[in-house]
Amino acid sequence: MGRESATTAAARRSIAAALLWEMAGQADEPLGAEAHADALSSTPESTPEPVKKEPVTFKDIGIRRSIYRALDVVFPAIKHPTETQQQFIPAILSGKDVLLKDSTGSGKSFGILLALLNKPRSEFPGLQSTITNPSSITSLLLVPHRDLAYQFMHWVDQLTAAPGVTSPRYGGVVAKAIVRDKQIEMATRISSLRSDPPHVLIGTPQALLDVHNEDPAALQLSNLSTVVVDEVDYLIETVPLKSGGKTFYKAFLKAKKKIDRHPSPTRQLLDIIYASRKNRAEQGLTSTHENLPQLVMSSATLRKHLDLFLFKEGRWLRRDQLVKIKCSDKQRVYDIGAISSISGDILHSVLIVAGNGDIKNMADATSLPLISPGDEPVTPEAIFDDQSPAIESQSEKVVDSPSPFNPDAVEAIATAFALDVPSIALLVLPASSPVHRAVYELKQLGVNAKALDLTVSDKGRLHLLTGGKTAEEAPTLLVATLASIRGLDLPSLTHVFILGIPEGPKVNGQTIDAYLHIAGRVGRFGKGGRVVTVVEAQDPDGSHGVDDEAKMRRIFREIKVKPVRFEHFD
Numbered sequence: 001m002g003r004e005s006a007t008t009a010a011a012r013r014s015i016a017a018a019l020l021w022e023m024a025g026q027a028d029e030p031l032g033a034e035a036h037a038d039a040l041s042s043t044p045e046s047t048p049e050p051v052k053k054e055p056v057t058f059k060d061i062g063i064r065r066s067i068y069r070a071l072d073v074v075f076p077a078i079k080h081p082t083e084t085q086q087q088f089i090p091a092i093l094s095g096k097d098v099l100l101k102d103s104t105g106s107g108k109s110f111g112i113l114l115a116l117l118n119k120p121r122s123e124f125p126g127l128q129s130t131i132t133n134p135s136s137i138t139s140l141l142l143v144p145h146r147d148l149a150y151q152f153m154h155w156v157d158q159l160t161a162a163p164g165v166t167s168p169r170y171g172g173v174v175a176k177a178i179v180r181d182k183q184i185e186m187a188t189r190i191s192s193l194r195s196d197p198p199h200v201l202i203g204t205p206q207a208l209l210d211v212h213n214e215d216p217a218a219l220q221l222s223n224l225s226t227v228v229v230d231e232v233d234y235l236i237e238t239v240p241l242k243s244g245g246k247t248f249y250k251a252f253l254k255a256k257k258k259i260d261r262h263p264s265p266t267r268q269l270l271d272i273i274y275a276s277r278k279n280r281a282e283q284g285l286t287s288t289h290e291n292l293p294q295l296v297m298s299s300a301t302l303r304k305h306l307d308l309f310l311f312k313e314g315r316w317l318r319r320d321q322l323v324k325i326k327c328s329d330k331q332r333v334y335d336i337g338a339i340s341s342i343s344g345d346i347l348h349s350v351l352i353v354a355g356n357g358d359i360k361n362m363a364d365a366t367s368l369p370l371i372s373p374g375d376e377p378v379t380p381e382a383i384f385d386d387q388s389p390a391i392e393s394q395s396e397k398v399v400d401s402p403s404p405f406n407p408d409a410v411e412a413i414a415t416a417f418a419l420d421v422p423s424i425a426l427l428v429l430p431a432s433s434p435v436h437r438a439v440y441e442l443k444q445l446g447v448n449a450k451a452l453d454l455t456v457s458d459k460g461r462l463h464l465l466t467g468g469k470t471a472e473e474a475p476t477l478l479v480a481t482l483a484s485i486r487g488l489d490l491p492s493l494t495h496v497f498i499l500g501i502p503e504g505p506k507v508n509g510q511t512i513d514a515y516l517h518i519a520g521r522v523g524r525f526g527k528g529g530r531v532v533t534v535v536e537a538q539d540p541d542g543s544h545g546v547d548d549e550a551k552m553r554r555i556f557r558e559i560k561v562k563p564v565r566f567e568h569f570d
């Protein structure tokens with residue numbers, strides 16, 4: 001059989017995209033029988049053998065030329081939309097509300113940004129208007145912490161500065177980040193938003209709420225065309241609904257009351273933006289002609305209780321305009337034609353420290369050959385030379401107080417780091433642990449430890465976000481808590497260490513989700529990675545017995561992972 005003509009191939013591609021779209025139940029206008037017939041009539045009459053499916057392109061899913069050209073130039077590895085991007089990008093572009101769940105590193109955040117940049121700067125909320133208004137804020141993107149805001153800004157800067165590409169016509173500033181920052185006066189932030197409002201405003205909910213409380217007009221909430229809540233299960237706190245006895249129900253009510261009394265800044269902002277919809281819903285009225293922005297919510301982990309809350313209480317989403325996307329098959333192959341990339345292999349290990357200085361693997365972990373899971377070692381640049389002196393002096397201050405960390409566990413991490421990490425690793429501490437104290441103690445053990453802070457150094461930020469490979473510095477251990485690493489994409493990371501059961505001491509849905517988010521900092525887009533959790537041994541007599549090893553086994557069972565031995569230890 002001869003080769004397909006270019007026109008037929010293009011027709012086939014758009015049919016594939018349209019069918020995919022329709023299959024997901026998301027088409028504005030379903031591809032009707034007539035359209036199917038037309039589409040089929042443009043394919044060859046007789047096809048003796050199945051024709052290889054052409055990969056879907058960014059153009060097929062509605063991304064503008066200037067943006068996919070910029071992608072080619074600055075992100076040459078990003079050739080085709082991932083499976084999940086193929087579904088949610090057209091949904092966002094068509095103005096639907098979207099509830100998106102897919103595994104860590106599947107391209108949710110990046111794809112959302114492409115969709116927001118793709119939108120015209122519209123004068124009228126909710127409409128795909130072509131009339132641009134350079135002084136309108138089109139989209140509001142809520143993120144859980146400032147480092148994620150900077151990561152988005154970094155992507156925007158790269159895409160809009162792509163050499164040889166005409167940037168899309170936004171008619172003004174493309175994006176701005178608003179985070180809480182003592183260095184920048186509120187008045188300065190507000191005047192910057194008023195004088196040069198961005199097409200996409202990225203911010204942490206509390207910082208945005210601060211601005212709103214000071215000057216409600218500055219955020220142009222009534223002008224927005226899209227609102228995105230990234231890491232939604234972190235930003236909107238809900239209480240698990242679990243069948244249980246009376247005691248559980250009482251605890252549930254108490255926790256719920258507490259959250260309702262002090263709603264998170266995200267809930268407050270959404271209540272302000274969608275007040276009219278919520279009011280109507282509470283009166284049992286349907287909303288027909290409202291000019292409210294579409295709402296997109298996304299995370300790698302969305303539990304049932306959040307889902308219920310969003311519809312029963314939140315009421316910000318439009319049920320009849322909602323596209324739910326859920327692709328959670330972790331080892332899925334992204335079918336991107338000639339290049340198939342498999343989500344990377346992560347090795348999960350647990351080290352158990354005993355009071356006598358013993359460090360051993362968890363029982364029944366599988367043995368693997370001694371190889372580091374990273375690519376070829378990346379030598380980190382001297383990336384933090386301009387680290388702020390304030391941070392160093394904070395580390396000095398901490399010595400006076402007693403350490404909250406188990407010294408054997410800190411030593412186990414330092415040893416594992418020294419033996420296995422070629423360039424950059426991340427240590428995630430339990431919530432509200434003093435990061436600078438951990439940095440100080442690790443430094444005492446000879447580890448080149450730094451508090452993770454993408455705001456400290458331009459050079460460091462650039463290096464971490466691009467995975468640069470130059471110059472020399474000893475391998476670096478970045479230290480953080482879960483609150484500041486959700487959603488971060490640090491391409492040069494090969495190892496993640498976790499101190500203690502994440503969000504412990506109990507193992508519940510929150511613990512499992514926390515483990516998934518932490519582990520998901522490695523193994524992104526076909527890269528390997530290693531996750532090592534360090535826990536304490538049970539008391540020898542078992543009297544004080546919280547068996548963290550058993551808890552880790554339960555987490556692995558839930559996420560269907562087989563732990564492997566960390567071969568440097570017994």
Ligand SMILES: Nc1ncnc2c1ncn2[C@@H]1O[C@H](COP(=O)(O)OP(=O)(O)OP(=O)(O)O)[C@@H](O)[C@H]1O
Pocket residue numbers: 077078079080081082085102103104105106107108109110111299300486487488489491520521524525
């Ligand atoms: N279509 C694509 N092809 C190849 N790489 C991609 C594609 N889309 C995004 N990436 C890259 O994949 C990495 C992960 O993307 P991103 O941070 O958007 O994932 P995520 O699903 O939001 O992860 P998390 O749940 O951890 O926040 C980034 O380095 C990004 O540049």
